[in-house]
Amino acid sequence: MSLDHAISRFVHDGCHLSIGGFTVNRNPMAAVYEIIRQKKRGIHLYAHSNGQGVDELIGGGCVDRLEIAYAGNGRFAPTCVRFRKAVESGELVVEDYSNFQMSLRFTAGAMGLPFLPVKSGIESDIANQWGFKPAARRSDEKIPDLKLCIIDNPFGRWADTTRLVLVPAIEPDVSIIHAQTADSSGTVRIDGLAFTDIEQAKAARHVIVTCETIVDTRQLRKQPERNQLPFFCVDAVVHLPMGAYPTACYGHYDYDPGYLNDYRNYAQNDEHHRNYLDRYIFKTKDHAAFISLQPLHRLNKIKADPDTGYATGLNRL
Amino acid sequence: MADFTLREMMTVVASREIHDGDIVFCGTGISMLAAMAAKHISAPESIIFFETGAIDAQLEEVPMAVSDSRVMLGAAMHGSLSEAFAFMQNPNTGSKVVGILGAAQCDLYGNLNSTVIGDYANPDIRFPGSGGACDVSSFVRRTIVFMQLEKRRFVPRLDYMTSPGWLKGYTSRTAAGLSQGGPSVVITDKAVFRFDEITRKMYLDGCFPDVSRQEVLDNMGFKVDVTREKPVAPPHACELEILRSRCDPQRLILGPS
The missing domain is CATH 3.40.1080.10 (Glutaconate Coenzyme A-transferase)
Structure with a gap:
């Protein structure tokens, strides 16, 4: 296509x-x-x-x-x-x-799951500050109602974990x-x-x-x-x-x-x-x-070296 | 005394915090250079690790970003981002990881802001955001923080907490459910700070050569304990030589000499 x-x-x-x-x-x-x-x-x-x-x-x-x-x-x-x-x-x-x-x-x-748990972001403003406000979230079915959700570990202290952040799919x-x-x-x-x-x-x-x-x-x-x-x-x-x-x-x-x-x-x-x-x-x-507008000498310089996968020694200033 | 720039001094001071066996999480910029310097100078058995999934990268040239193809060369394996972060979340491996982070603002407890200045919904200045910084600071045993020492950066209250440090001090971090450990050192262009074992408050560990204590304090928006101050040793000629010739010969990160 x-x-x-x-x-x-x-x-x-x-x-x-x-x-x-x-x-x-x-x-x-x-x-x-x-x-x-x-x-x-x-x-x-x-x-x-x-x-x-x-x-x-x-x-x-x-x-x-x-x-x-x-x-x-x-x-x-x-x-x-x-x-x-x-x-x-x-x-x-x-x-x-x-x-x-x-x-x-x-x-x-x-995976077809609604969310996954993670241990990062507890107490951070990633958890506390929301870009999309609750009302805007509820009125748009393509955005989850919550940015994220913090819960106590439902398995007690299993795996030495007390709290979890659930992040939506x-x-x-x-x-x-x-x-x-x-x-x-x-x-x-x-x-x-x-x-x-x-x-x-x-x-x-x-x-x-x-x-x-x-x-x-x-x-x-x-x-x-x-x-x-x-x-x-x-x-x-x-x-x-x-x-x-x-x-x-x-x-x-x-x-x-x-x-x-x-x-x-x-x-x-x-x-x-x-x-x-x-x-x-x-x-x-x-x-x-678009590519034909780029100077050929520049395109030649960025060709990858087969040994490294990048343009070895390229001037990157 | 050898002639050196402040960025060279900061890089060498940070490299001294890295030891054999450490798995070093590197972000963009000076943190990569510090990890490369440690590997070449004092900690050849340290492991350079990128959130992008490049594990034990060999780094023959300094990368410009953590996704740079240069991080892929000679790695032990290429994982996904999820795998890389899972190594840090997993306490068996995460306890060996040393994170290196930079930020726009830092408070007394080493909590960091790399997201906005001003109101989140209507910011005066927008920065790139967390990237992996919030994850690293939530998970790993020890973080090294790079900051420019300025009053507007060392603030009593962050505009936005991107990365949790010691939160409100004492045991507040573990009580909240975050990992054991947290920020261990803040390296600036004028001085080095560490954190008290009990209160978790930042204290002045030492001033750079030719920098006075007063100059340091004048550039901070909060007070710190100064009773433990001792001089910070300048880079040795051999450290500078390796940094300049082996780590960043184009001075992409080090900047003008």
Whole structure:
């Protein structure tokens, strides 16, 4: 399936969307740019620690509500720039959780459970301060009535535990992940760290997988232990080389420090950011056209070294 | 005395808190560098551990984020985020983990804010949020905290408690249901602080070379005990050499020399 078709079919205005990847690595950027290109609005977005993808969707005007643990992009943007502006101006409502809590919420969704217990966050403001107010929660059937719930251990002091935090499942309408490899039916193989991508995919009603390489099903099934997601979870597979660019894709390419630094500078100024959106996203018809705007010498520098999986010795200043 | 920057001093001081056998939870930035420095200098048997699931990462180049592909190289295993955090929640392994955290605000009991300044619903300044910090501070036996020493950062009352430290002191932390242990040291650009064994209040452990006690106290929004103060040893030439040449030759984290 083509990316524009997959996005127009599964990502709708106001949908609950989850994107994979982690800060500077394996964000489904081609899909993010296509969502911006198609001017989707009112998205309720989920991520755990996400940098570039979340920030670009917010900057593209696509997101009204965000549930997240961390919105930063490493050294390139210690706090994501458009995220910060949108929160401080009141345009974006955020619900904060911790990383483990977000991972468990996706896991609960993947397991068909309403919640999972965790021991983190007791007495913190993650437990005490709610982004979505109780009345707004009750009036929206796609948001649980409680942000979380703290209970006494129903098994007494079993496992040396007195209190537990219950965190509600996330069941996105659609999850989008970028993988190194898939077959045309949708069986997925991620190399390197998978982050929470697999739980995010399993929790969702619909799943779009973009990938660097599509291989023959027989080839993937020679080593099924290396595959993480079975084909029946996946609705659309899109072959998209450089689909995580400008974030990294282990074994294929590194993040692009030049692009990420330029982006931060554009994002800090509203007019520059509008020009950026126009030039790189609205005026490019697809991801290949977007990639063709990037200087070739920069793309060559981020090619992964097969021994390390990243661009060894890359100048990252 | 060797010539060094404050960030180099902070990194070396933090690396001295890490011992062989420690499993070191690293966040983004200076904490990674401290863990790398410890591994190269004083604690070769320490284990570098990332919430992203990279266990015993070898780190030939300093990562720019905990998801950087550089954390994946030569690891003992790649787990998921849930597995990584479960190792910390599990007391068998969590008791060996030393967490390194930074924050925008810190109070007398080492509770930390990395989420907002101002009202949560309508903040003056928004920061990235917890990430794994709330989990680490809830679970592990010992945390090392990095802070810039400024009055607006060392506050009597946090605007938002992202990561629980010793809560209200004494036994309030365990009474609330959090793990044994908590923050053990706060390393700033001017001084080092520790926590009293009974009250769990922060006290001044030592000032950096050429920094006076008064200068330290003038940069804090609450009072601390100063009776246990002793000098903090500056970095040795060999520590600096390893930090600069082996850990961060591009000075990505160390910044300008």
